[in-house]
Amino acid sequence: MLLSELAKLATRIDETPSMYGFSPVSWLIEIDQQGRPIGTSLMTPMVEESRKGKKRGKKIIVPHIGRTVGIQPKLLADTGEYVLGAARSTSKPERVAECHRQFKDLVANCFSATQEPAVEAILKFLESWDPVQQRSQFAPNLQLSSEFDASEVVTFRVHFSDAPALIPAENKANLEKVQQFWAAYTSGETVSDSRERPMGWCLVTGTYGPLEQRLPFFIKGLPNGQPSGTALVSANSVAFESFGLANSLTSPISRPAAEGFAKALNALIASENDSLRIGDSVYVWWVQQGAEAVDLKILGKPRDPLNSKRIQNLLKSPMTAQEISEKTSAALAQRFFAIALTANNARAVIRSWIDVTIESVNHNLKIWFQGQKIDSLYEEDREFFGLYELAACAYREPKKDMLSRTPTALFLAAIEGRPLPADLLDRLLRRIRVEGGSITHTRAALLKLILTLEGKINMNEPQNAMESLTRNPQFQDEQLGDRLAYHAGRLLAQVDRIQYAALGKVNAPIADRYYGSMSISPCYLLGKIIGKAQANLSKLRKEKPGWHNQFQEELEEILSKIPDRDLPNLPSRLSMQQQAIFAIGYYHQQAHNRQQIRDRAANFS
Secondary structure (H helix, E strand, O other), rough: OOHHHHHHHHHOOOOOOOOEEEEEEEEEEEEEEEOEOOOOOEEEEEEEOOOOEEEEEEEEEOOOOOOOOOOOOOOOOEHHHHOOOOOOOOOOOOHHHHHHHHHHHHHHHHHHOOHOOOHHHHHHHHHHHHEEEEOOOEOOOOOOOOOOOOOEEEEEEEOOOOOOOOOOHHHHHHHHHHHHHHHHHHHHOOOOOOOOOOOOOOOOOEEEEOOOOOOOOOOOOOOOOOOOOOOOOOOOOOOOOEEEHHHHHOOOOOHHHHHHHHHHHHHHHOOOOOOEEOOOOEEEEOOOOOOOOOOOOOOOOOOOHHHHHHHHHHHHOOOOOOHHOOOOOHHHHOOOEEEEEEEOOOEEEEEEEEEEEHHHHHHHHHHHHHHHHOOOOOOOOOOOHHHOOOOOOOOOOOHHOOOOOHHHHHHHHHHHOOOOOOOHHHHHHHHHHHHOOOOOOHHHHHHHHHHHHHHOOOOOOHHOOOOOOOOOOOOOOOOOOHHHHHHHHHHHHHHHHHHHHHHHHOOOOOOHHHHHHHHHHHHHHHHHHHHHHHHHHOOOHHHHHHHHHHHHHHHHHOOOOOHHHHHOOOOOOOOHHHHHHHHHHHHHHHHHHHHHHHHHHHOOO
16 A cells, blocks of 8 residues: 555656666767767766765766666666776676677667667767777777776767757657657567566556566665665565565566656655654655645754744644634545655665544644643753654663664654653663653653653643643543652652752762662652751751741642652552653752742842
8 A cells, every 4th residue: 555655656746757767977978970979088077066075977867777686788878887898897808798788789779669860879889889999980099088987877968960969868858769668678568678577466556467576766865775775675585585486576566666656755765855864764754646745844853943833833723623614524534644764784674654644643743742842941942852852862872772663653653643662761761760860851851742642641731731840730540659659759859959958069969869769669768868858958947047948848848749648559669651750740840949049040130
């Protein structure tokens, strides 16, 4: 179904001729209509700069064919080994000679079928070319450029006396007969292609016909994939074969379908508006024909000014009641598709894929951004976090350690509204404990988001949205000890604050020493940390009575939420959800205390 939708997408966005694709062409051979080289140099370089500033061949759309180790020439534009018979230092001379011979035969067949003058000019050049001497009989003094590499792609530009010059291989030349010849040749319809083509039912289109032994186009642009591209379907070992079917025949696909979904996928990956890269994963998306586009770039860079505005509009309301009434049920059911991709050496890996309605995507995105809203410890205007930030905060060294499944799980959760995996919460809680209760704004946002997607926090009730300190929180499907865990977290943060007020900076603050144990089993440590708070309050009563009164009052407010009669309800060991609630309580109290400090400083200034 997914490949079928991609093949349909290709019919909407891809206008290239059949079996044409982008190729970096580095050299042009300028010839006239008689096949004679023009100018003082045999070859003209075609170079453009990449994004990284490196020089490379100019990418143009020319005839394409997928090949591995076998000899298969491409029409009119190919490497120097095929076009000129020029061998690289590592090439076998006899193989290079065979490549050149087959390239020359292909051009001859093309001319025989099309009678195209531009192809005739190229054929005349090839007939005059001596692959051993690397000279043209028409211009024996012209030599190959000293910078020429036989692995680079070479093609021809034909100059006419009564018409503009053109590159016959390029799709812009609009040589329909040549394009039709190439389509027929690669499909096996011509006599020239003597390969036995297997027949069967295509899994993508459901039609009976020739099947591809190897898919003609690779998927390009995947991180950690081969520069030449990765195969979506491949079985190159007996262990992967099924019922004696090898290569791509394990999943029988026709050439039009294989070409269609590969071109569509490559176009999506190359598009900045339809793809997102996080770590070694690439996420692409598209919508059904005629549907309103969905912009998921807001998931990657939510603080970009334009994206921030889009999020605010989304949170206000994806649609008003009037707009909903005006939309037809068909419009609300328009479909949205997305794929998560990675590469494993020469193969593309589809991590997951999504087929949902656009309405549900907008609804889930609204929950996604509402779910991560939480007060900051500092004066900063960050409200939302990108997928990479959320995924990275659970790792010590995200560039080295982060698993590709983590950002993928976040991406799927944002679109489908599904709960995040339990191992992410476990990893995040362990990271916080190891770092002595270090809960950054990003970690707090992720904790709240996890609880929101699990349905623990009800976003429909603003008083229980848990964006800031909540003195009487209400949790959905409340379990024994949920609220006690929240206030136990608050208590630890407050006791730590009292210690700092009494003793200043110390080597081992209470939070550093007890966060790990208390976040798991608070019932065993409540008495101990309350005793430490009382000791520090005694010191404050003598030295800073104003602070003593304030902290004593706040401590009593928290302790009133943990009455002795409820302590038997506090589990001896908190569940992971309750540990997350404990962490949010701890973070909320910290944010509240720091805001008090900022307010006090503002009043004095």
